[in-house]
Amino acid sequence: MNPLAILRKDCERPIVNIDDFSLLDERDHLHYLDSAATTQKPRAVLQAMQSYYEQHNANPHRGAYELSAQSTEAYERSRKRIARFLGVADVDTLIFTRGTTESLNVLATAWGRANVKAGDRIVVTRMEHHANFVPWQQLALAVGAEFVIAELAPGGVLDLDHLAQCCTPNTKVVAFGQVSNALGTINPVSEIVRIARTTGALVVCDGAQGVPHFDAAVDALGVDAYVFSGHKMLGPMGIGGLVVRREILEAMPPYQFGGDMIALVGDERSTWNVLPHKFEAGTPNVAGAVGLAAAAQYLDGIGMSRVRAHEAALLAYTTARLTEVPGVTVLGPPPERRSGVVSFVLDEVHPHDIAQVLDSAGVCVRSGHHCAQPLMRALKVSATTRASFYVYNDADDVDALIVALLTTRDRMGLA
């Protein structure tokens, strides 16, 4: 077999049963390569949510009746299941939120306003998603802190020397992504943590693009806070989480006030419920948590090492085949330092036009700045085209992408 055929064979089939994904199963000619934006949902997730509403729906933590207890049980059992998937031992330090964006806003607002003062420093990296950039930038502006960006080294990786220079003793926050959503760069978390620990900063890891793709082992990362979204890991939209070390959560003021998060409400003062409830004001998204727990179960059934290996195989095959398309430049580090993401530019063709032509071939990719404008500026591009892979993709999807890119060249009048 020639080398390309071997690479193709390694990712010839998806590592899931496509029947599990109705949307993909019913659209034979769809090549969904935008899982970094959101993943498709397996039937097990949808059924878990449906059966929660059909069999156990009631407001949790409130009613004295059996049905409410069932709802509470479903919610808290889901928290345990997801904590286990994440590698988090202290289950009550997993706070459910609407997702990564809300989790980061909780930290920047509740922790940030209480702990960051004028003259302090906040450090982020050049490759952050806007969700891990703008909340910290706005916090810095609001309290008069310094907002500092750790730059990239050549090749789309973080410059660790520059990060070390940025981490001065007055640094109160170091926030970084586990994996870049725009490039797929996998960051060296233990190195970053080691550097950040030379300060007394809160160390925040954005795991939105990490959790779905490899064993997150959150406790072992040694960070203070870890955030993620459910919908990027086969779960429903509108649920995600925030994991923070217990002593930090206990000292941190609430983010929102209302039902469920209180202990005693006096006429003049109130006191707060215990963890995790202190940070979950209002009726929670029980069905979302149930769906996310089912997604964790589904991924554990596959095994995260297989997920990682499948994405690496797809990436290797894509990288080899992209050489057939003249004018393609892949951005970021070599494939072995990336998750299942290929971000590229094609000569003078604007990514929006590429995505349009690809769409007519049933190939769904993301075009644009990927909510990472500071990164796009540093790379000196206005936008890129991004193909991202997951468990249901296979070599056919890659083949369709390559054919469609050749069509794009043709359609856009490139020789």
Add this chain to the structure above:
Amino acid sequence: MSAELEELYQSIILDHNRRPQNFRVMEDASGHADGLNPLCGDQVTVWIKLDGDRVADVSFQGQGCAISKASASLMTQAVKGKTLAETQAIFDRFHAMVTGQGAEGITGGMKALSGVSKFPLRVKCASLGWHAMKAALDNAAP
């Protein structure tokens, strides 16, 4: 490839994308305005020079997809030398065409933009330079 796609990327569009007309900064403009599509990061600046009631000169610069660039280029050709009332009428006809309300009264190269109406997501791309032109007129000091 679909017929709709052929219609979207007609050769006139590709030509204007590659060699946009009036693609320059204007130093002595009566007014200018920026257009921004935060969704895809496309950005355009349009300059306008008025001579009484007439658009004496119009130019643009920026970065964007083929549709937004070609449409801005065609816009400059369509309104240069026209009166303010004529410019408004051309804008209205363009808007009707790309939003699928018919291409009545459309002349010249602008016809090449009719394919946009089949792609509702691209109407914003095609309109970027046109809205910036309108804003530049509003800003213009005669």
